[in-house]
Structure formats: structure tokens, C-alpha cells
Amino acid sequence: MNSARTSGRIPLCRSFVSIFAALAFLTNGILFAKLPDVRTLPDKRPDLETVEEILRQQVTLQAPANETFEQRAKRFQRLAETGDALAQLGLAALHEGGFGVPKSLEEAVRWLKKAAESGLPFAQNRMGQLYDAGYGVPVDPVEAVRWYKQAAAQGFVPAQFNLGLSMTLGTGTATNYTEALDQFRKAASAEYPPALHQIGMAYLHGRGVEEDLGAAVKWFRSAAEKGVPGAFGAAAAILMSIEKPDLHLAMELARRGAEKGDALSEALWGDALVDGQVVQKNETEAIKWLRSAAEKGQPLAQRDLGSCYDRGIGVPLDHLIANKLFHAAAARGDDRAIFFIADQYRKGWGVAKDDVKASEWYLKAAEAGNVVAQFNYGNRMLHGVGVRTNIDEAERWLCRAAERGDTDAMEVLGELYEKEMWSKRDIAKAKDWFLKASKIGNLSAKAKLALVLLRFPDDEGDPAKGLEILREAAQQGFHKGAVVLADIYFKASYGVKKDPLEGARLLRQVAEKDFAEAQLLLGLCYLQGQGVVKSHVEAERWWKRAAEQGYSKAQLGLGILYTLREEMPVNPVQSYKWFRIAERGGEMLPAAFHNNLKSLSFLQIKIGDRLVEEFFEKRQAGMPNRDDQQ
Numbered sequence: 001m002n003s004a005r006t007s008g009r010i011p012l013c014r015s016f017v018s019i020f021a022a023l024a025f026l027t028n029g030i031l032f033a034k035l036p037d038v039r040t041l042p043d044k045r046p047d048l049e050t051v052e053e054i055l056r057q058q059v060t061l062q063a064p065a066n067e068t069f070e071q072r073a074k075r076f077q078r079l080a081e082t083g084d085a086l087a088q089l090g091l092a093a094l095h096e097g098g099f100g101v102p103k104s105l106e107e108a109v110r111w112l113k114k115a116a117e118s119g120l121p122f123a124q125n126r127m128g129q130l131y132d133a134g135y136g137v138p139v140d141p142v143e144a145v146r147w148y149k150q151a152a153a154q155g156f157v158p159a160q161f162n163l164g165l166s167m168t169l170g171t172g173t174a175t176n177y178t179e180a181l182d183q184f185r186k187a188a189s190a191e192y193p194p195a196l197h198q199i200g201m202a203y204l205h206g207r208g209v210e211e212d213l214g215a216a217v218k219w220f221r222s223a224a225e226k227g228v229p230g231a232f233g234a235a236a237a238i239l240m241s242i243e244k245p246d247l248h249l250a251m252e253l254a255r256r257g258a259e260k261g262d263a264l265s266e267a268l269w270g271d272a273l274v275d276g277q278v279v280q281k282n283e284t285e286a287i288k289w290l291r292s293a294a295e296k297g298q299p300l301a302q303r304d305l306g307s308c309y310d311r312g313i314g315v316p317l318d319h320l321i322a323n324k325l326f327h328a329a330a331a332r333g334d335d336r337a338i339f340f341i342a343d344q345y346r347k348g349w350g351v352a353k354d355d356v357k358a359s360e361w362y363l364k365a366a367e368a369g370n371v372v373a374q375f376n377y378g379n380r381m382l383h384g385v386g387v388r389t390n391i392d393e394a395e396r397w398l399c400r401a402a403e404r405g406d407t408d409a410m411e412v413l414g415e416l417y418e419k420e421m422w423s424k425r426d427i428a429k430a431k432d433w434f435l436k437a438s439k440i441g442n443l444s445a446k447a448k449l450a451l452v453l454l455r456f457p458d459d460e461g462d463p464a465k466g467l468e469i470l471r472e473a474a475q476q477g478f479h480k481g482a483v484v485l486a487d488i489y490f491k492a493s494y495g496v497k498k499d500p501l502e503g504a505r506l507l508r509q510v511a512e513k514d515f516a517e518a519q520l521l522l523g524l525c526y527l528q529g530q531g532v533v534k535s536h537v538e539a540e541r542w543w544k545r546a547a548e549q550g551y552s553k554a555q556l557g558l559g560i561l562y563t564l565r566e567e568m569p570v571n572p573v574q575s576y577k578w579f580r581i582a583e584r585g586g587e588m589l590p591a592a593f594h595n596n597l598k599s600l601s602f603l604q605i606k607i608g609d610r611l612v613e614e615f616f617e618k619r620q621a622g623m624p625n626r627d628d629q630q
Contacts, residue, residue: 069100080111085118092123109136116147121156124148128162132171141172152183160187161195168198168207177208196223197231204238213238224257232257233264240268247278255279258289266293267301274304274313283314294325302329303337310340310349319350335370342373355386363387366397374401375409382416391422402433410437411445418452427456438469443478451484454494463494474506479515482506486521490530504531511542516551519543523557536567547578550619552585563592572596576608581615 067075073094079087088111094101096108109130115123128147131140145166151159164183167176181202187195200219203212217238223231232253239250251272257265266289272279273286287308293301306325309318323344329337342361345354359380365373378397381387395416401409410433416422417430431452437445446469453466467488474481486506492498504525511518523542526535540561546554555578562575579593600608 069094071100073100080114083118085115085120085123088112088115088118089120089123105136116150119150119154121151121154121159124151124154125156125159125162128159132162132166141166143172145172152186155186157187157190157192157195160184161192161198164195164198168201177202179208181208191226193223193226193228196220196226197228197234200231200234204234213242221253224253229257229260229262230264232260233262233268236265236268251278263293263296263298263301266290266296267298267304270301271304274308283308287314294328297328297332299329299332299334299337302326302332303334303340306337306340310344319344323350330364333368335365335368335373338365338368339370339373339376342376355380357386359386366400371401371404371406371409374398374404375406375412378409379412382412382422391416391424395424402436405440407437407440407442407445410434410440411442411448414445414448414452418448427452438473443473443476443481446473446476447478447481447484450481467494467496474510479510479513479518482510483515483518483521486518500525500531502531511545514545514549516546516549516554519546520551520554520557523554527561536561536564540568547581550585552582552587555579555582555585556587556590559596560590560592563596572599573604573608573611576600576605577611577615580608580612584612584616 073091076087076091076094080091091101092108092110092112092115093099095104095111097103101107112123112126112130116127124147128144128151130137131144131147133139137143145163148159148163148166152163160183164180164187166172167174167180167183169175181199184195184198184202188199196219200216200223201207202209203216203219205211217235220231220235220238224235236250236254236257239246239253251269254265254268254272258269270286270289270293273282273289275281287305290301290305290308294305302325306322306329308314308322309316309325310322311317323341326337326340326344330341338361342358342365344350345358345361347353351357359377362373362377362380366377374397377387378394378401381390381397382394383389395413398409398413398416402413414430414433414437416424417426417433419425431449434445434449434452438449450466450468450470450473453462453469457463457466467485470481470485470488474485483506486503488494488496489499489503489506504522507518507522507525509518511522519542522532523539523546524530525532526539526542528534532538540558543554543557543561547558559575559577559579559582562571562578564570575592575596579589579596583589597605
């Protein structure tokens with residue numbers, strides 16, 4: 001039958017073969033994080049099946065050759081009135097579909113109920129489904145369970161599954177995971193695909209059995225091989241989220257599920273094609289799969305397709321389309337989509353820049369459980385950005401994020417307890433939070449722990465320990481730590497012997513790794529001859545490297561450098577260029593700019609303006625411009 005005709009209907013009955021096949025296609029799961037949180041996979045009752053095939057295949061009763069529907073209706077009527085349950089079932093189907101008799105849902109339900117009361121398990125199960133769906137009868141989950149139990153007691157596999165699902169969801173009966181699992185296992189013994197899927201759900205959630213993600217994957221894969229497309233995505237999501245993820249197997253399952261039309265699989269496969277780390281990157285294919293899943297209402301796909309539009313990945317850059325997709329995913333409870341809406345308000349992408357609305361959306365995402373939003377909202381509340389400052393509430397949100405392992409929240413909590421400005425000073429707590437964050441790999445927090453030990457020593461060993469920790473952070477890649485350590489050597493702080501050579505060496509170490517702040521300071525060392533041989537040429541070289549990354553302080557330094565008359569010729573046009581670039585970066589122009597401006601001709605100013613535009617055009621085109629300030 002044409003699917004357009006059946007899409008809005010919930011018909012009564014179908015062949016036993018068809019019911020098994022149709023029930024296999026369970027509703028897709030919904031995942032809410034970039035690496036999906038598999039525990040949000042929902043349990044949903046499968047849709048009721050279409051019914052016409054039961055009549056066309058003549059499986060209820062043997063039909064004479066060339067029998068019309070009108071003739072069949074009369075034959076079924078005669079048999080049904082004698083109490084023949086199969087004829088009653090067939091007559092119900094004819095009335096429901098309007099084949100050979102006037103279409104009448106009321107008559108269809110009446111004859112189906114007679115078949116069920118005659119003990120036909122197919123009809124009993126179908127009555128349960130009708131009461132669950134409220135189709136032709138009032139919604140009544142209790143009555144649904146009563147019918148499921150009758151059919152299940154006769155060993156009717158779909159009824160065993162439906163009864164198990166009612167016990168899982170607590171609809172029409174008390175929640176009983178152990179008994180539900182028993183029903184699923186009975187159905188699974190007959191290789192009933194949806195039951196295999198639900199046993200996977202039981203292991204995933206630890207319902208009626210100890211949680212076991214490995215066992216969940218095994219059952220989901222069995223369900224997938226038996227024709228449950230959603231099981232591919234469920235298995236793939238678990239394999240992506242476990243401690244030692246098997247990404248290659250996950251992507252193979254996602255690809256197969258996507259090819260079978262499973263929306264979650266399409267979303268995961270599309271993401272993999274965008275990312276290009278596990279499978280070959282293909283943005284065109286990625287967008288195709290993400291769009292297909294998004295059109296089916298899959299929030300992960302809606303959100304990630306929105307991200308592609310927000311950044312121009314595989315599609316033209318369009319913040320407005322991104323915003324619509326984020327809202328669609330947010331309406332389905334996707335906390336990261338809510339977070340991205342907040343980000344759009346913060347940046348002014350597709351919407352007017354609005355710190356108040358950004359904070360409102362961060363709060364919504366935080367309340368939905370997004371840990372990064374919990375940190376952002378707490379941090380904004382701490383500093384009064386788009387929301388009234390409330391130190392106690394900020395502390396509460398930051399603690400929520402920190403307790404879930406967010407090291408940025410731990411670091412900010414350390415600052416909250418270290419600094420006097422928030423009236424929460426507690427150095428012991430500050431050390432504790434910095435230490436917790438550093439143990440999880442936050443090198444910035446590790447450096448701050450070192451500084452707290454240096455500034456607030458509890459015993460004689462703290463300064464030495466602080467220096468050791470600071471050096472460790474620098475060696476592990478925290479470039480700012482090397483800069484702080486260099487400053488200690490330049491100033492002879494915390495009992496360290498003054499050593500400009502060591503300070504300059506530390507700066508060079510990270511300047512060569514393109515850390516802009518170190519490049520600026522190393523250039524200053526060359527300008528002053530501190531720890532290195534004085535050289536304006538070397539100062540220019542290092543400041544230029546930092547300035548080209550977009551570091552405005554180095555740009556300002558170059559502007560000043562090109563006005564000096566030591567060691568290198570004055571270059572007023574270059575001075576003008578870098579001053580103007582620094583000004584766009586938020587720097588205040590010094591007197592040297594105005595003095596230099598007086599010496600420039602109209603033509604030199606025009607040349608300088610063109611050089612400024614060329615600088616920003618190159619940056620816009622993606623030329624190297626890192627500003628790794630940590």
C-alpha cells in the first residue's frame with residue numbers, strides 16, 4: 001500500500017511474518033553530547049503496523065481463488081458469527097481497512113475484541129497495543145497490560161516484548177526491571193529483534209541486571225544483525241563513549257546503520273566524515289548524512305549541522321541557518337545546542353550581540369546539565385558579565401562543574417579562594433582546587449598552584465616546591481609558566497638568585513614555539529640587552545613574529561621601534577602601519593604615533609592604510625596568525 005495513505009493511521013492487524021518485521025524497526029535513540037551519552041537512549045514503544053498485507057496474503061483463512069473482498073467479507077462474517085477467532089480477526093481487518101465492507105473503526109475494534117476474548121493471542125496483543133495508543137479505544141495502559149499478559153501467557157512473542165516494555169516504562173503496571181528482563185529474554189529466545197535490543201538497553205542502564213557496556217554492545221549488535229537499524233547507532237555510541245573506545249568498529253556500525261536509514265547512525269557517521277580522524281574526511285558526504293538525520297529530527301545531527309553552518313564547513317557560512325538548527329535541537333533537549341545558542345549571542349553570530357541573552361542561554365544549558373555551561377555561567381556571574389554579580393551563586397555553579405571534573409571550574413575556584421576581591425579568601429581551599437585541577441592535567445592550574453606555594457608558604461619547603469612545580473608545568477608545555485619562571489630569574493624573586501641569562505634562555509625556549517608573549521618579552525630583552533647582546537634587529541625579528549600572530553602589544557612595540565634612531569633606520573610607514581593595526585586590537589596609541597604622523601605625507605598615509613588592510617585580509621584568508629597566549 002502507498003505509504004502516504006498509511007502514515008497517519010494505526011491499523012489493527014497484519015500477518016505474523018509482517019508483525020515481526022515491522023516491530024523490529026524501533027524508534028531511534030537520542031544522544032546529547034559530542035561523544036554521545038549513551039545513557040540517554042530512550043525506551044519507546046514501536047509503532048503499530050499496517051494491516052492490508054494480512055488480507056492480500058490471505059494468511060488468516062484459506063481463500064478460494066479470485067475471491068473478491070466483498071465475497072471474503074461475507075464468508076468471514078458467517079464464520080465470525082459462529083465464533084471462529086481467525087475469521088473475527090480477518091473481519092476486523094476488513095472493517096478497519098474498508099475492504100469489501102464500509103470502513104468502520106468501531107466495528108473493527110468490536111470484532112478484534114471478540115477474537116481476543118476467543119483466546120487468539122495475536123488479537124489479544126493487538127488489543128493491548130490499541131489501548132496503549134488510544135486508537136479506536138480510550139488510552140488505558142492498565143487495560144493494555146491485561147491483554148498483553150493474556151497473550152504472553154500463551155507464549156506469543158510480541159506480547160512478551162510489549163509486556164516487558166510496559167514493566168520497564170512503568171505504564172499500566174509497576175516498574176519491575178527483573179520481570180521485564182525475563183519477558184525480553186523469553187522473546188529473545190525466539191530471536192525476536194526488538195527484544196534483543198531491549199536486553200541491550202537493560203545492560204546499558206543496569207536494569208534487572210548489573211550494568212555491562214560490553215554486554216550491551218553484544219546485544220545491540222545482535223539486534224542490528226536481525227534488522228533493528230537503531231541498534232547500530234546504539235552500539236556505535238557505546239563504543240565511542242567507553243574508556244578505551246573502539247572508534248573503527250563504532251564507525252563501521254554507524255556506516256551500516258546510516259545505510260539502513262537510522263538517524264542516530266547517520267548523525268554519527270556524518271560527524272566522523274566531518275572530523276576525518278577515523279575515516280577519510282569528506283565534507284560533502286558528511287553534510288548529506290547530517291542533513292538526512294536532521295530532517296528526521298535527530299538532535300545530534302541538527303546541532304552538528306548547525307555547527308557546520310556556523311563555521312562554513314562543507315556548506316556556505318550562514319549563522320542564521322545555524323541558529324535555526326540549534327533551536328531545533330535545543331527544543332529536543334540537546335544541552336550542547338542550547339550552549340551554542342548562548343555562544344552565538346556572546347559572539348553576535350546570526351543574532352545581535354547580547355551578553356544578557358548569552359548568560360540566559362548559558363543558564364538554560366547549565367540547568368540542562370551541560371558542564372561547560374555551568375562553568376561559563378558561574379564565571380560570568382563571578383565577573384558580572386550579562387548577569388548581576390552573585391559570588392555565592394557563582395561559587396555554587398562552579399562547584400557543580402568542578403565536581404563533574406571540569407578543570408577550568410577548579411582553576412577559577414582556586415582563584416576565587418586565592419584573591420581578596422571576592423571576600424572568599426581561603427588559601428587552603430585555593431591550593432586544594434589548583435592541586436585537583438593540576439592532577440587532571442590542567443597546566444595553567446598547576447602553574448597557579450606553584451605561585452600560591454611561592455606567595456603563601458605554609459612551611460620552608462613550599463617556595464622550593466613551588467619553583468619545582470612551575471618548572472614542571474613549563475617543561476610539560478605550559479608556555480606561560482616558562483614566562484613566569486623567566487620573570488622570577490630576572491627579578492630574583494622568592495629567594496632565587498638573579499640570572500638574566502637563564503631568564504632569556506627560558507623565554508627563547510617558548511618563543512621558538514611561537515608563544516607570542518615570550519616573543520614580545522624576548523624582543524624587549526634584546527632592546528635592553530638583558531641576558532642577551534643588545535640588538536634592535538633581533539628585537540624587530542621577535543616582535544614581528546608575535547605581531548603577525550595578532551599580538552597587539554607586539555604590534556604596538558613595532559610601531560614604537562620603527563620611530564627609534566638606534567641601530568636601524570627610521571621607517572615611518574611601517575611605524576604607522578603597526579600602530580594602526582595595534583589600535584584595532586584595542587591598544588591606546590602613544591605620543592610616538594602622533595609625532596610620527598606629522599612626518600608622513602598624504603601618499604605615505606595611503607600606503608600605510610593599504611598595508612593595514614592587506615594584513616587583515618591575510619588573516620581573514622587563514623594565513624598563519626596564531627596567538628597562543630594560554
